[in-house]
Amino acid sequence: MAVSARILLTCLPYYSHLVPVLVPVAKALQRAGHAVAVATAPAMADDLARHGIEHLPLPHVRTLEQLLADPAVLSSPGMPGAEDEEAADTARAREEPGALTKAFAGPLAGIFARDLITAARRWRPDVLVRECNEFGGYLAAVKLGLPRAVLDIAPGTAAHLPFLHDTLNAELAALGAPVADDPARPNDGLLASVVPARWYPEPVPSLRCYRPDDPGHDDFAPLAVAGLGTVAHTVVPEASRLLAAMALALGELPGPAVLSTGPGEWTGPRPSNVRIVPFAPQSRLLGRASLFLSHGGFGGVQEALRAGTPMVVLPLFADQPANARRIAELGLGVAVDPAEASPEVLGSACLRVLAPEFRGRAAEFAGVVRELPGFDVLAGDLAALR
Incomplete structure (x- = not known):
């Protein structure tokens, strides 16, 4: 079957961000004859190999466990400090985005984007698709002028976009890419959801909804x-x-x-x-x-x-x-x-x-x-x- 398009997916290096949705989407793209790869941390190599999906390892992208184990990372500009750790179990910290959220849209997204730009220039995608928590893909797509889409694997995080607006614009400016006037710009274009539109409290103009693949059933039937x-x-x-x-x-x-x-x-x-x-x-x-x-x-x-x-x-x-x-x-x-x-x-x-x-x-x-x-x-x- 002839390859019709080259689709590059990006995600944070967590099993729960990769396997439930991104992997089935990648398999669907493969079935349709498209070339597909997932760009993420080297630590995700085994999971991607297990599913037969090409991996573009981003050498400077680390897992959350690796980041939290490195005092130099935690104390660097833009990363959460001790005051955020002390508030980690408070009701306010549960409800409001904090320094770690901003770090993943700021310095960590910038690291992701720079590695991704290098990888994308080699792999030459036609379209870049990111999961909604991963912002390096947004930064890189704007810098490279690539068509982009978002897999909305966490709809509630869209409420954080105004909080992240200045942080994302600072990273775009550092890359020499045009900044955004609209805080919702990271989710513009196709926003692909895995639940019906009724899940969303307010209408979302770019939303399209899809049914994930049926995983089948285990023989054991727990209550x-x-x-x-x-x-x-x-x-x-x-x-x-x-x-x-x-x-x-x-x-x-x-x-x-x-x-x-x-x-x-x-x-x-x-x-x-x-x-x-x-x-x-x-x-x-x-x-x-x-x-x-x-x-x-x-x-x-x-x-x-x-x-x-x-x-x-x-x-x-x-x-x-x-x-x-x-x-x-x-x-x-x-x-x-x-x-x-x-x-x-x-x-x-x-x-x-x-x-x-x-x-x-x-x-x-x-x-x-x-x-x-x-x-x-x-x-x-x-x-x-x-």
Whole structure:
């Protein structure tokens, strides 16, 4: 099959940003005969190789774990200082973007963009597609004059764009690229969502919605699936306490549950009905589960929306408070303040969400997801941008 277009995808070097959405989009582009590569940190090489996707390693881009382990990085201009770490577990810090958010749109985005510009000049893409949290792709596309699109894997982060406007413009100016008047400019052009438009509280002019690929189902059918994703363990000091409370709450449910605890040895409670694992095939389990208990990261949220699984969420940072509010507004689950997340409070919330009305609303929303065009249509829309 002749190659029709060269599409370069970019993402932050997190499993949850890469595998649930970017990898299926890349596979859809491959099926359509397009050349596709993903530009991100060298640390993501194994994940991309496992899926048969070309990797453009950006040599100076580091994972969050690598950044937080380097005191020189944390103390450099534009990076968060000790005062931000001290406020990491406050309600205000949960709701408002802070220094780390600005760093990923400022100095870290600049590093990403410079590596990406070098790689793109070699690889010569026709279109650049970034996931919405990754801003180096935006900077590089403007500098190179490339058509661009955004995979909206975290819709709540769009509210941060006015906060990041001056930071992004400073990075554009440093690259010798034209600055923007409109704070929403990073999301202009095609904004590709993986949930229906009704998820968005306000209309979004450039929005197009698509249905992610069906992940299939695991043979095991738990009543509940739970976890805090792949990032919270690194940045949230209270993660171990919350996981222990989740385990005990799941232990009171009238059926089996799966709790993903992340890397490291689990020393917390082990109720007899709860399967404790470092990592669970979440998307495959949710299709047969009746409840999803999580931090409300959008990767898991969109998987639950697709599966028709009601949710209990403990929003911790970034877009998670916005996701929790939207879940509650749509009647698809309930939110619990992490500061109040005792086993008793969580157990009560879980039993409430197991009620038929939540299941009915979640099933109806999943029906809307099934009516969306698939990623093969998205592949054609991306290629048409060149």
